[in-house]
Amino acid sequence: MNEFDLVILGGGSGGYACALRGAQLGLSVVLIEQDKLGGTCLHRGCIPTKALLHAGEIADDTRHAAEFGVNAQFISIDMLAVNAYKDGVISKLHKGLQGLVKSRNITYVEGTGRLVSKNQIEANGVIYTGKNVVLATGSYAKTLPGLEIDGRQIITSNEAMTMDYVPKSVIVLGGGVIGCEFASVWSSFGAEVTIIEGLPRLVALEDESSSKQLERAFRKRGIKFEVGVKFASATKGPEGVTITLENGASHTADVLLVAVGRGPVSANIGYEEQGLTMDRGYILVDNKCRTNVPGIWAVGDLIPTLQLAHVGFAEGILVAEEIFGLNPRPINYDGVPRVTYSEPEVASVGLTTAIAKERGYDVVELSYDLAGNGKANILKTAGSIKLVAQKNGPVLGVHMVGSRVGELLAEAQLIYNWEATADDVAPLIHAHPTLSEAMGEAHMALAGKPLHAHG
Numbered sequence: 001m002n003e004f005d006l007v008i009l010g011g012g013s014g015g016y017a018c019a020l021r022g023a024q025l026g027l028s029v030v031l032i033e034q035d036k037l038g039g040t041c042l043h044r045g046c047i048p049t050k051a052l053l054h055a056g057e058i059a060d061d062t063r064h065a066a067e068f069g070v071n072a073q074f075i076s077i078d079m080l081a082v083n084a085y086k087d088g089v090i091s092k093l094h095k096g097l098q099g100l101v102k103s104r105n106i107t108y109v110e111g112t113g114r115l116v117s118k119n120q121i122e123a124n125g126v127i128y129t130g131k132n133v134v135l136a137t138g139s140y141a142k143t144l145p146g147l148e149i150d151g152r153q154i155i156t157s158n159e160a161m162t163m164d165y166v167p168k169s170v171i172v173l174g175g176g177v178i179g180c181e182f183a184s185v186w187s188s189f190g191a192e193v194t195i196i197e198g199l200p201r202l203v204a205l206e207d208e209s210s211s212k213q214l215e216r217a218f219r220k221r222g223i224k225f226e227v228g229v230k231f232a233s234a235t236k237g238p239e240g241v242t243i244t245l246e247n248g249a250s251h252t253a254d255v256l257l258v259a260v261g262r263g264p265v266s267a268n269i270g271y272e273e274q275g276l277t278m279d280r281g282y283i284l285v286d287n288k289c290r291t292n293v294p295g296i297w298a299v300g301d302l303i304p305t306l307q308l309a310h311v312g313f314a315e316g317i318l319v320a321e322e323i324f325g326l327n328p329r330p331i332n333y334d335g336v337p338r339v340t341y342s343e344p345e346v347a348s349v350g351l352t353t354a355i356a357k358e359r360g361y362d363v364v365e366l367s368y369d370l371a372g373n374g375k376a377n378i379l380k381t382a383g384s385i386k387l388v389a390q391k392n393g394p395v396l397g398v399h400m401v402g403s404r405v406g407e408l409l410a411e412a413q414l415i416y417n418w419e420a421t422a423d424d425v426a427p428l429i430h431a432h433p434t435l436s437e438a439m440g441e442a443h444m445a446l447a448g449k450p451l452h453a454h455g
Ligand SMILES: Cc1cc2nc3c(=O)[nH]c(=O)nc-3n(C[C@H](O)[C@H](O)[C@H](O)COP(=O)(O)OP(=O)(O)OC[C@H]3O[C@@H](n4cnc5c(N)ncnc54)[C@H](O)[C@@H]3O)c2cc1C
Pocket: 009, 010, 011, 012, 013, 014, 015, 032, 033, 034, 035, 036, 038, 039, 040, 041, 042, 044, 045, 046, 047, 049, 111, 112, 113, 114, 136, 137, 138, 139, 157, 178, 265, 269, 299, 300, 301, 302, 306, 307, 308, 309, 310, 311, 312, 341
C-alpha cells in the first residue's frame, strides 16, 4: 500500500520537519530524498560553515593569545584535520536524524521523485499517493551569465565546504550572508580575501548601521571589499582567476567563490505540468504554505520566504499542523531571527530603521555601544546593539554586531515578537558580566534611565 496522509518530496530542513511533526501527530508519512537526509543545512550549509567558522575562531584566538597573557603560537591550518572535525559533527547529526526518522515510523525512500499527478509522486518507478503532497526540494547555488563554475578555481559554497587546502588568495563575489561568512573563514585561515558586492553595502538586507560596523571590522581584519560595483567577466590563467568589474577594475586570486544567491530547485520535477503557480521558479503559496492546487503544499527555500533552515523547520511544522487540523498561526516573517556568523557576528530580528519608516512608524532609535559592556571588554570585541522602536510604543527591531551576539537573539526575538516596550524590558535583571547585559542596558537607555551609558 503506497497511500499516505503525507507524501513529502525533499528531506532537508523543511521536508524532514514536516515529516517529523506529521508523524508525531499520527499521520502516515513517506519522505522521499535523492541525496542525504538533512539536505543543504546539514551537509552543505549551516552546520559545515559554522564548524569552519569555529576553527577560524580558534586560529584567531591562537594568534591573539599573547594579548590575554597566554603563550601560544599559531603555526598553520591543517585542512584535512579541519574537515575531519567538520565531517564528524555532520556525521553525528546525520545519524541522529536518521534515527529520529526511523523511530517515528516514517517511510523513508531514497530516490529522485517527480510530481506525476496532483496527489502522486513517482520515485524509483513506484507511485506514492498522498491525501496531501508537500514539496520541499530546496535551492541551489546560482551563478551569473558568463561565469562557469568549474569546481576548482571558480567555485560555489558546495566546493568551498570541502577544500583540502587554504588558498593564498580568494575573491568572494557577493557580500551577502554566505559571502561574508566564507570571507571571514578564509581570512581567519590566513588567505587574502577580497569581496565584490553589487549592492552599496555588505549584508545589504541588514540595517545600514550593522553593515557599516561589519565593514569597519572587516577592514580592521584586512578583508578587502568593493561595494556598489558589478561583475563584468572572469578569465582563468596560470596566476589564477582574474575578474573584471564594470567600473574597469580587476582583481586576481587563486580562487573565485561565487556567492550571488540561491535559486529554487523546481525545474523538471513536474511542478509546471500540474499547474502550480510559480514566479522565477519559486512556488507561490498563501500564509499557510498552500499552493494554488488543493492538497499540494510547499515549504523551505522552494518558496519565496527567507532562505533559512529555521524558517524551513517552521514552515514544515505549520503545514503538518494545518493538515492535522490544529489551525496554527501563520508565520510572522519579520519576527524570524537572522544571523551572519562571521567574526564579528551580525544578528537581527524585526524591522530595520528604513523599513519601519517606510511602513509609516514614528521611529525612535537607540544604539548601545558594547564598549560599555564588561564581557565585551573581556572578549575584546567591538560592536553595538541598536534598537528601533515606535515612539511611545513597542520595540520594532533589534540589530546587533559583535562576537557571539547571535546568542542574544533568543531574548531579542521575545522582545520583538511579544511587542515589548523599553519599559517592559528595562526592569528585567540581566546577569553580570554577560553580553546579554547590553540588551538590558540598551532598553534602560531607551526607557530614559541609562546605567552604564553616557548621555
Ligand atoms: C553555505 C550555506 C550556509 C547556510 N547557513 C545557514 C545558517 O547558518 N542558518 C540557517 O538558518 N540557514 C543557513 N543556510 C540556509 C539553509 O541551509 C536552507 O535555508 C535550508 O537548508 C533550506 O531547507 P529546504 O528543506 O528548503 O531545502 P534543502 O535543505 O536544500 O533540502 C532540499 C532537499 O530536497 C532534495 N531534493 C531536491 N529535488 C529532489 C527530487 N526531485 N527528489 C528527491 N529529493 C529531492 C535535495 O537533495 C535536498 O536534500 C545556509 C545555506 C548555505 C548554502
